[in-house]
Amino acid sequence: MKLILLGAPGAGKGTQAEMICDHLHIPAISTGNIIREALKNETEMGLKAKSYMEAGTLVPDDVVIGIIRERLSQDDCQNGFILDGFPRTVVQAQALDEMGVEIDRVVNIEVSDEDIEKRLSGRRVCESCGTSYHLLYKAPKNEGLCDKCGGKLIIRKDDQPETIRDRLKVYHEQTEPLKDFYAQKGKLRTVIGQEEVADTTRLTLKALED
Ligand code: AP5
Ligand code: ZN
Numbered sequence: 001m002k003l004i005l006l007g008a009p010g011a012g013k014g015t016q017a018e019m020i021c022d023h024l025h026i027p028a029i030s031t032g033n034i035i036r037e038a039l040k041n042e043t044e045m046g047l048k049a050k051s052y053m054e055a056g057t058l059v060p061d062d063v064v065i066g067i068i069r070e071r072l073s074q075d076d077c078q079n080g081f082i083l084d085g086f087p088r089t090v091v092q093a094q095a096l097d098e099m100g101v102e103i104d105r106v107v108n109i110e111v112s113d114e115d116i117e118k119r120l121s122g123r124r125v126c127e128s129c130g131t132s133y134h135l136l137y138k139a140p141k142n143e144g145l146c147d148k149c150g151g152k153l154i155i156r157k158d159d160q161p162e163t164i165r166d167r168l169k170v171y172h173e174q175t176e177p178l179k180d181f182y183a184q185k186g187k188l189r190t191v192i193g194q195e196e197v198a199d200t201t202r203l204t205l206k207a208l209e210d
Contacts, residue, residue, distance in 0.1 A: 001024055001026060001080040001082075001104050001105070001208065002080050002081060002101065002102065002103050002104045002105075003020070003026075003080070003081070003082045003083070003103070003104060003105050003106075003107065003208065004082075004083045004086075004087070004103055004105070004106040004107070004182075005017055005082060005083065005084050005107055005109065005204075006106055006107065006108040006109070006175070006178060006179065006182075006188075007108060007109035007110065007111065007193065008111060008113070008116050008168060008171045008175075009056075009116065009120065009164070009167040009168065009171060010111070010116045010119045010120040010123070010164070011109040011110070011111045011116065011193050012109055012111065012119070012193050012197065012200055013030075013084045013085060013109060014030055014032070014033075014084055014085075014132055015132055015138070015197055015200075016109065016197075016200055016201060016204055017030065017082045017084040018131075019197070019198075019201040020082055020201065020204060020205065021082055023205065024080065024082075026077075026079060026080040026081050026082060027076050027077060027081050027082070028081070028082040028084055029068070029071055029072075029077075029081055029082065029083055029084065029086070030084040030085050031059075031064050031067060031068065031084075031085045031086040031088075032084075032085045033130050034067055034071070035049045035053060035059060035064075035067070036053075036130070037130075039053070045063060045067070048063060049063060053157075053158060054157050054158060054163075055158075055163070055166065056158050056163040056164070056166040056167040056170065057166070057170055058088060058089065058170060058174060061089060061091045061092055061095070064086060064088070064092060065091075065092060065095045068083075068086055068092075068095075068096070069095075069099060072099070072101065080104075087178060088174065088175045088178075089174050089175065089178075090177055090178065090181055093178055093181055093182075103182075103187060104187070104208075105187055105189065105207070105208055106178075106182040106187045106188045106189070107189050107190075107191060107204050107207050107208070108179055108188060108189070108190045108191070109191055109193045109200065109204070110190055110191070110192050110193060111192075111193035113168055115193075116164070116168060117161070117164055117165075117168075119134065119137070120159045120164045121159065121161065121164070122134045122135040122136055122137070123155070123156065123159055124140075124144075124153035124154065124155060125153065125154060125155075125156055126146035126148070126149065126151040126152070126153055126154075127151055127152050127153070127154045128146065128149050128151030128152075129146060129148055129149045129151055131146055131147075131148055131149075133146075133153060137195070137197070138197060140153060189207035191203040191204055191207055
């Protein structure tokens with residue numbers, strides 16, 4: 001299964017990718033996580049991406065397309081994968097086509113802007129392994145610490161209220177047109193991002209069936 005998870009920032013793409021990759025035994029690939037890791041390691045790519053990411057704008061297409069081309073060539077992607085956060089522009093989607101990647105399904109997780117603001121302002125992420133938590137909806141067992149690795153939970157730089165609004169604007173202008181792009185190819189299914197994480201997982205898995 002070659003799956004794309006589409007949706008606004010904070011719609012729950014990363015949360016669902018984690019659940020679904022366990023189910024389907026395929027890797028989940030998040031361009032956001034790859035870029036954040038590069039930033040932490042201060043690689044050339046990370047430094048190039050830093051200002052865009054912190055401002056909530058998109059990193060240039062050629063940079064992210066290069067990341068994906070490299071990642072998809074690795075052995076663990078040959079039986080399928082989940083893309084979380086890529087493509088984010090029509091140019092990126094066309095690049096996937098040009099690479100000869102045949103996507104099976106695109107699941108669009110729909111959540112209102114109002115709910116997005118609530119979700120992102122309550123998000124905490126593990127600074128060591130990147131796992132996402134939410135103060136209300138997915139609280140860690142021990143306050144401030146990751147359930148998986150015990151790492152410290154922090155607020156992402158781009159989860160400040162003004163940056164959240166800028167990211168939503170970028171999403172509506174540049175990423176939302178991908179819904180039409182994939183609907184025209186008959187690949188798009190939309191699920192409503194429910195309050196309960198497990199409900200959205202159930203709907204997403206169902207959207208892969210038909
Ligand atoms: P990226 O890391 O991809 O961020 P994003 O798309 O803005 O998405 P998020 O990670 O914020 O949200 P999510 O949908 O994964 O939600 P999550 O599961 O965490 O990208 C960051 C930046 O990198 C971009 O701004 C850009 O600069 C750059 N970048 C990345 N890819 C790029 C590309 N292709 N091109 C150009 N630039 C690129 O959930 C959010 C919160 O809600 C969590 O706290 C979670 O616990 C909670 N939650 C999840 N599901 C539910 C639920 N059902 N009910 C209640 N709460 C829930
Ligand atoms: Zn952790």
